[in-house]
Amino acid sequence: MRQVRRKTMDTTARDYLLKAKNEGLQLSWNKYEGMLPQDGFSQLGLSCHECLQGPCRLNPFRPEENSTVCGLGNDELVLLWLTRQARENSDLVASGSQMLVELRHKVTAGKVDLDQLQSKAAKWSVDGAGLSDFVMGLSLKFAELSYPQAQSEESSMGYLKRLGSQQISLMGFNADLAEVLYGRCGSQSRMVGLAVIKEKAVNVCLDGANPTLLANALELSQELEGEAFQRGASDGLNIILAGDFSSNFAFNTSSNQGTIEFAILTGLVDLYLIGDGLGKARIPAAGYHTVVTSVVSSKEALREVFLQGIAAYSQRDLNKVKASNQLEKAEAVGNLDPQKIKELLDQSLVKGICVIGGGSNLKLTEDQGTLELVGRLSAQKILCLTYGNSAVTLAKYGILNLEDLGNKLLADELESKAAPLIYSVGGEGDAAKILELLKVAGGEKAVAVFPELTSARDLQISLALAQMGAKVFTGVQLPVAGSVKITEEIGKIIEYCGPKVLVDTVANYFEIQG
Known part of the structure; x- marks a missing residue:
């Protein structure tokens, strides 16, 4: 069991890890451990595969290696990686394009609710005299969101934050298209496990x-x-x-x-x-x-x-066959009232907002940071909001079962039978709802924590939240140490804390701000 807990906090893991071992299967943890030590140049952000003259790498212990074949220095190499991650949206573009094609077909066939389409179009500042105008306007808006351009006199960190914000806006746009095309479930109750x-x-x-x-x-x-x-x-x-x-x-x-x-x-x-x-x-x-x-x-x-x-x-x-009995109920809340949250903050009934996001990173003991964070902050009357993979993580431990968790004070204020201090807004595609809430409640009153920052999308959401004024922490170190300048600049936006001190650092930050 001790060995299992170094990998994940999930107690169901023990049997399946042993099963994989007995069957001679290589799991992700085995692959990761087999590749150690990882490439040091890449960990510093000093490797480049951008063109066919490479791959290049800059050795920080050799001052004469101050640029790649094409002339990129340490600062530019590290910034190039960050920019590529912040700009990556091929999956969002492909998905949105598919849905726009389907929207045109459904509009032609008269299978779209005009009022709903008009409402979503207005949200994105699109107007028109008829359905075809709305579709055309939404298509143009989609193109604008899909291909962001750098602005003159914009700092590199400002550009990164704007890139992140634009990708999350694109996620929100796609979520609205999906709602028009496929509707939204009346119940957001799901089973997990x-x-x-x-x-x-x-x-x-x-x-x-x-x-x-x-x-x-x-x-x-x-x-x-x-x-x-x-x-x-x-x-x-x-x-x-x-x-x-x-x-x-x-x-x-x-x-x-x-x-x-x-x-x-x-x-x-x-x-x-x-x-x-x-x-x-x-x-x-x-x-x-x-x-x-x-x-x-x-x-x-x-x-x-x-x-x-x-x-x-x-x-x-x-x-x-080895079936499992792991099963928990999870509830998502898609209609949190931003104005009500703002009032709770103003009245100090809620001391702050913490957005919990991120993937599952096998470099760490999976789930540990997220679980410890929620337990600590709920006791401090911090309202935690989560989505996507982080929501699934909390759900499988029973933390998103609204029938089991409650806070009488918040329940009365939010007019709910059970109001825990941790809410899921839904899937990864619903992350934009958190940004919409913070626009009203105040992004500067929020902290965002990514205990297991894993993907480009995680980084984009963290940048978007920073753009909103939120303080962002992560338990995973970004590969930027090869540039002193970029390390200092990105550190002001996304602060790295080792896994052992992450929860204490976040909790102390709220106490200081309070």
């Missing part, structure tokens, strides 16, 4: 899927249910998510990003669909019946993939 994977169903796990794919998956789960029954799956097709929630579709979630491999090790996942930019090799499917494939763009292609998953159901190895 490996037990959502059913023994008598064809289990289809979606990892990094966009709203259009989720919509197609829902339709196919209904259309192909008979095929699943014929294969002996009495519970039909079961669509589950990995590492995220959906506000548009009532799919349950099996795990956070840190423990997705355990879903495969249950022996019950028949089809695993993985999004663009994510490596299929991270799914330990060797020796298992599971079909692992990248997402496909059309419903017709997805149908063929689903049929492969249905066929795989009858190929399960019962000797490898």
Whole structure:
């Protein structure tokens, strides 16, 4: 158990780690440990693969190595990496483009609610005399958000923060498109844990899927249910998510990003669909019946993939099946009143706001920082807001079950039967709601903490929150130490604290500010 806890706080991990070891499977932790020590030049931000004259690296212990072949110095190399991360939005552009095409088709067919479309268009400062005008205006707005341009007289850090903000605005734009096209679930209650994977169903796990794919998956789960029954799956097709929630579709979630491999090790996942930019090799499917494939763009292609998953159901190895009883209820709250939150802050009924985000980073003991942070801040009357993978992390420990947590004072103020001090606003695509709330409640009154900063999207959200005036902390060191200048500048925006002192640092910051 002691060895397991160095990897993750998830108590269900023990059995699956031992199972993987006995089966000779390499999990992410094994791969990471096998690559140690990691490349020192890359850790400093002094490696470059931008052109075919490289790869180049600058040795900080050799003063004569002061630039790459094409002339980039230490400061420029480190800033180049940060800018690339802040600008990355290919998945958002692809998803938004798909939805705009679908929107045009639905408008032509008269299948769009005019009032709702007009409302969303007005939110993005788009007006017009009819549906076609709204669609054209939204398309132009999408292009504006997708391809941000540097402004004259703008500092490098100012540009980074604006890039981050624009990517999160694009996320919010896509979320609004998804709501127009697919609606929003009346209930945001979901089940989380490996037990959502059913023994008598064809289990289809979606990892990094966009709203259009989720919509197609829902339709196919209904259309192909008979095929699943014929294969002996009495519970039909079961669509589950990995590492995220959906506000548009009532799919349950099996795990956070840190423990997705355990879903495969249950022996019950028949089809695993993985999004663009994510490596299929991270799914330990060797020796298992599971079909692992990248997402496909059309419903017709997805149908063929689903049929492969249905066929795989009858190929399960019962000797490898290890079902789990891990199951918790999670609630997301999409209608928090920003003005009410501001009043609570002004009256000191809530002492501050803490946004908790980030992925699952195996360099650390996964989940530990997030759990300790929530426990500490809730006791200090700090309102915690979370989303996406961090929300899934908290949910699997029962922390987002509103029936179990309550605060009478806040419940009265927010007119809720149970009002905990930790709320999820939904999936990663809903992160923009937090920025909208802070515009009213006051970004300068917020702290954002990313205990396990992992992806470019995590960095973008942290930059966007900094742009709002929030103080940002992370427990993962950015690869920028190769430039003294950039390290100092980015450190004023995103402050690194070692995992052992992160929670104390954040708690003390609130006490000082209070």
